[in-house]
Amino acid sequence: TQLLEQSPQFLSIQEGENLTVYCNSSSVFSSLQWYRQEPGEGPVLLVTVVTGGEVKKLKRLTFQFGDARKDSSLHITAAQPGDTGLYLCAGFNAGNNRKLIWGLGTSLAVNP
């Protein structure tokens, strides 16, 4: 069974701090997506990474896909209260089952 483990599970920081959250697996994925979910809403796609070692930036957010395509990280610089939410990673298995595997998420609270 493929699993995606996200850490930390919860994170509470002050505005202006930097943070990194992780998404790890023992399995190889052909691509990996990061979504942000705000309370009472559905997840919204932030980025898709497909190449091992790939780095993508979205304003203050930096996403990295591990060289072996088994893990990914999300780094936020100078966090703002608007970054508060649940960050979900989802890995795609292009093998026989062609399934999207979801992590449980990191719940981030950025306090003013």
Place this chain on the structure above:
Amino acid sequence: NAGVTQTPKFQVLKTGQSMTLQCAQDMNHNSMYWYRQDPGMGLRLIYYSASEGTTDKGEVPNGYNVSRLNKREFSLRLESAAPSQTSVYFCASSESPTGVPGKLFFGSGTQLSVL
């Protein structure tokens, strides 16, 4: 641009009651999905539809039925609700075919409680 619209937003049922969750998308997507989200379990796929007239089981289909009424609409029915079906339900759609890692567009969810 509405995107993916789900109704109702909240629902309380008694055990054994039935109900249908409605979902419609206005993006002309072929692929549509129903997920449930539970604490400690994450998002789990219930059913999906690759195109109008086709539906397939996901990870947790037991106790649910779906209908892909047309390209826009994909409904989820609970025939006899059980407390284990208490959850937040999300409908999603994608322009990518099922089995291809495309961008998923989610609705805002239905919070269902079964007493």
